[in-house]
Amino acid sequence: MIINHPLLGPRDATEFVYLGDASMIERPNGFGEDVADAMYEYVYLRDNPAGEHRELWYHEQGDRSWLVVTRNTLTHEITEVALARDVARSKGRSK
């Protein structure tokens, strides 16, 4: 499997480490209302469809960047790769 890194170009998937679902970027406010329910949902509940997943991958054997990879679990086709930083910023996060 080849992951097309947005900055570095195509790299073999063995250079990367998988972390988990990209929804981990959207950590709820620890001081908000209903924080217990929100954290429960954030930590434990995941959709697990057969098909398209958005996943966090870490380029450990490369430039140590975090990526959001959109991958189809039925075909292994990768349809989109973005820097996790850019994804987080697009959601209004400060970093």
Add this chain to the structure above:
Amino acid sequence: MADITLIAAPVLGGFNHEFSNCTLAERSDIALISVAVPRDGDTALSTKLDTAWTLTMPTPSTTTQANGMRAIPLTADQFLLAFHPDTNRTEVSVQDDLAEVGYTTVQTDAWVILELSGEGATSALERICPLDLAPDAFPTGSAARTVMEHLGAMIVRVDNTRFWLMSARSSAMSFLHAVETSCRWTAS
């Protein structure tokens, strides 16, 4: 109390070996300083690099060089400055130059630099380096981080048949062993 004198020594003892078609040597004459770009500080840093050394910022996969300074990309918003230290340009003076515009750390003692050169350099690397090193995919001036023999490494093509291979100094002997073995097996 014993009178102890500390003597600076290169980690591989100045290793230098000529194989039949390539040469592998430790470079112990290069100082390294990592520079991290402050948030929204790209312009200030690149202006300073330009006025100090007429150096431009490296791209994610390409080094830049000017006036004896080479900038090697590490990751987004971070790069290494490599240079020969002398009386006019020291690690301290370079850090002072960038004090207001970048976050700097001296990394000279954190890396080992092996210089692999000669006609057989590419064949030696084909055995251990997973990247495509064809001249059109990885031309002179390119740099990339990858893994060689399970060790995190950085490769810089400083010339068509000359590469810098950089890895952690703590595992320098293992890294040398891996590269040296590759050179030996691919030497014709």
